[in-house]
Amino acid sequence: MEPFAQFKNVQKSYDGETLVVKDFNLDISPGEFVTLLGPSGSGKTTCLMMMAGFETPTHGEILLQGSPINSLPPHKRGIGMVFQNYALFPHMSIAENLAFPLEVRGLSKAETEEKVAKALSMVQLTGFEGRRPAQLSGGQQQRVALARALVFDPKLVLMDEPLGALDKNLREEMQLEIKHIHEQLNVPMIYVTHDQAEALTMSDRIAVFNDGVVQQLATPDVLYEAPENAFVAQFVGENNRFIGDVVSLDADRCQVKVNGDSVIDCLPVAVTENGNHSTLSIRPERVVINPDEGSFPNIFEAEVKDVIYLGDHLRTRVSVCGNGDFVVKTPNAGGNGALKRGQKVRVGWSLTDCRALDA
Template sequence: MTATAEAEPDTQQDSTSTNTCFARFINVQKSYDGEQLVVKGFDLDIRKGEFVTLLGPSGSGKTTCLMMMAGFETPTHGDILLKGAPINGLPPHKRGIGMVFQNYALFPHMTVAENLAFPLEVRHLSKAEIQRKVERALAMVRLEGFGDRRPAQLSGGQQQRVALARALVFEPELVLMDEPLGALDKNLREEMQYEIKRIHADLGVTMLYVTHDQTEALTMSDRIAVFNDGVVQQLASPETLYEAPENAFVAYFIGENNRLQGIVTEYSETVCQVQLDNGDRVLAKPVAVSGVGERTTLSLRPERVAIIRGESTGFDNRFSAEVREVTYLGDHLRTRLSVCGSDEFVIKTPNAADHAALRAGDVIDIGWTMQDCRALDA
């Protein structure tokens, strides 16, 4: 399955024309040895000012696509366009693209100001113009007064801000980011996510971002392309990817998920009944199944499962479950249950006094709607 921007129902604007899209991959393939493809028929249209993330596990092909856009790798097949013009044969320094790497790639012998001035000097700007742009870039990343320091005198978060400022200082229309926050600790990483998102909103620059961190992708992106084995599994907004995954890989790569396997016993276009491997029957929304007899994996988000107390008619599926483990996580509780033939069934509930009373060994009733349970590929 190859997902394209043209096929994605979530994108309401027309991104199929080179008149409306800013950057474009057209049936791009890449092989390093002439035999095995690491990118297989990649199609993507990126609108001007959009923040698009390539998300996937290591070795899935996402970084290779970024490097082909930057000019550090050449496609084996297909075309890459920037503002409607093919750039396959254009060297990196002539593409006018900003680049931010995971290891910052700052010059250690230069001050912060000299690092930022470098891409302007090679473009032969005047000293006055260089000074103005450097000061503006430092203010953009909130590092005014740091121009005379060297990279070794900065924290990891500050170095990453300088790397971002250097990518933006010559005012490129497209900025590429390759796992830029991977070397930061959790708190700094979260802070920089919102900082990059703020800068993107302020400048309106187009960004193509690579990460394997789903939280980063969900937090920052307008759209996300989920990669696996060189193929885009789904291209959509963060909300659509989380709420409406099209296949099992996307469902389990984006967020936590309960997986229940079984066989379709009744089917229509809007609802199917699945007999689980333990014999229980579940009503689900058919997404990647097409008829009776097919094996399927059901996808159900933990927060979509409710604890039922007393009589309730609001759930298509209702089961008794035994509590195995309760984990306190501050704003919510993560409870592991034994139900529907699985000892790893998880629910997430708000941190309320009645839920906090759950203990291992308790038997509770849980329920969920058919719409929240998606029947995907086996």
């Protein structure tokens, strides 16, 4: 299948010296929801703005449906855009805000009214046509901004941190709503966020950015379960870390000595030879407290530092192998024996859940 949109060897520099985006390559399939995820300043919004036409690549090519669009002005690209600050016209009614991109494109009044009604229905705002943006809540304004991006049947929809200003519950509700609209319309979407939970919830694939470079491009489950480097492991989801040196290595198993004398069995991911420095990554929910003897290759004595009750799960912080901030998450299934601060326990995890990554 031919990619719907492409970034080919794209670079961007604002001053001619420092590259904000370094050799970015990405193919987006028809109907795909791709998220650009990364910390502030990592280059993800710059990539979105280059696709929209508000920034020009310093090097490389951007294609839409096989045609280069580097020199095409934004209004001729057929792309819908949703901004974090909504960017609604305050002096216009909701219907007038939605009609504006249609009038610019020369649609008739009857066709404009039909498309506006359809877009408002899609975001569940039928009946709000006559109100001004200031008369709506933040969540309602964001729905209008989304409707305006969709009203002219764009080829592609771009969203730049669109839910950043909303509270947690509303943000989660809008995530599911955008996902539902995407499934309904099957229009490709590129979504920018620094919120990894949001990216995992909504995306078909996620490109994790850091310092202008894509660290890993994968589906949400692969990104979480199989991070390729220490940055991705730390940025996507919660993670326990050890730093150590590889003391033995074969194709599917390595041993890493951490904090002096503890040796941990791991899956070798980004280590190539004995003596390599390595960061070990272990997800908190993959750790078992007081496992049966011999049930895991990694079982160590630990001391409970604190236990936090979080409703659906318990978060236990222990000191193990020299790491005083090692976290264990256990589901709150009722009847959990309460651990006490200072209590001695054992913690265990499997070899495959402990990934030996770059230093």
